Amino acid sequence: MTDEGADRGAAKPGFRRIAAFGGIYSNHLALEAAVADARKRGVEAMICLGDLGAFGPHPDKVFPILRAHRIPVVKGNYDDSIARGLDDCQCGYTDPRDNHYARLSYRYTFDRTSPENRAFMSTFPDEIRFRLGDLDVLACHGSPRRTNEFLWESTTPTHFLDKLARDAGVDVILGTHTGIHWARAWDATSPGRGAALGAPGVAGSSFRAFVNVGALGRPANDGRTEVWYALLEAEGRALSVDFVPVRYDHEALASEMRAEKLPEEFVETILTGWWTTCLEILPGKERAAGRW
């Protein structure tokens, strides 16, 4: 996939095997590692679902990697805020502690993103559509209807996903924004009770799926230091999704973060795999699975 052709009114590009990266959060070391891993696995294309900045150090470092590998980017809420010079990241925190860390992170990222890269971010589209096998795919940041919509596994009913897919006229939706990867497939003829849950693998004209591709920027609140991306492959209308853990030099990232005087709470997340901030947005089930 290249950043020139995607969804600009031209015929949708088609692929069989792609890698999808979620929130980068300035983690240039993880992005480099993920790109190398995906290339090794023989993907035809890579796509990034937005939120290039936040949390990590040196926000400008991710841009050369994305450009060098011609990876198209869907606009995330962070990208939108930085590009337009808004006051905050549009994450919607209400908790004072969460807001404190969100403000620190946003100010740091905004001040260190070059005007050229800010301008580049303003060109990111809200969505990118393409074909994967015989499936129509829509890649977005939060949801097809709202860039900053959280789609957690435990708060997203299958019939709701089906409505999003119907309204967008696609078979598969890819998103990120929450930072925790998950996937669900279903049969569009019965998207309510008794819907087929679990890993995608069934085919047919009524096959639909949603994939939260995870985030490369920070671990998935699972006590592991790896970060995750999604490898998607389609044969006809049969889709398979593998979530790939990415090992990278997380200790080097932690050192960079400390050198930049980023909050020690952020560094702790990188070193332990447990989220320490911005916890209020987690539903009870996902929050209970973490440490804090």
Place this chain on the structure above:
Amino acid sequence: MPKPLPIAESESASHVSGGAAEAPGVGLRALDELWFQVSGTVCNLRCTHCFISCSPDNHSHWFMSRTEVARHLEESIRWGVKEYYFTGGEPFMNREMLAILADTLALGPATVLTNATLLPQRTVHGLARLAQESSYTLELRVSIDGVSAEMNDAIRGEGTFARAVDAVGRLAAAGFLPIVTTMQTWDDARAEEILDTFRSVLRSVGYERPRLKILPPLRIGAEASRDRPYRDVELVDHAMMDGYPDELLLCSTARLVTASGVWACPILLDAPAARLGDTLAEAVGRPAILSEQACYTCWVNGAVCSNLPGLMADAT
């Protein structure tokens, strides 16, 4: 601005006029939240700030049966409902509450707004079992209106602080992370001190990761006489809606189902104008009219009744 989800039966999602007073109206953008007045206006407590004056003898709205709720759950599938909320009254006065939650959690996430004074250990175990068996989250929102028995019991009744805090501890021990909600009755300057004290109180019963939600006062029902009613100017007019992102208002994404019809909003149960029809299909197609003064609180604060308020309008 976000793209509205097309709802064939709905009137325009833009502001529409309606009602005798020509108050602004808000069309439903998407039926994201379905609320159930599952115990009507019947409550074991008689809180002095209750915006719909629930009490043991307020029978103006009656309990919903499991069958009634199940019918609406089934109907909700086609609307693509995202979240289900259960309120009252006190939901656990409904004897079918656990079965209702089991039906709901087969479909999506459920949130119960409770005073937590009717949660014997067998109910806590039953809730924990339901939560474990579902892939969807079961959220329990426990109302405690103050950081001490003195503060809380003056509003919610004698002994309620001790009972609710004890229940929160038992829910936490069973694996829940209850959302403790409290109506703000203190000055903003004391906010940090109050929140810190709240966390200490909850940690003292073993709730180590307290989730707190502060609600603004709704100056209707019993609350109008406990503190003060709304002032005349506290009303939403057309000028205030000019350029206002109406997706911040709960009525743009929610409807409330009761045993006797469907309302625009869970706060406006006493407002006849907020009753939008006998059926969900009718109520989905009709705009909510912002003629009540409680709408002003929603206009100022956004849809604080939702678990995740403050999700700003998408700026793209």
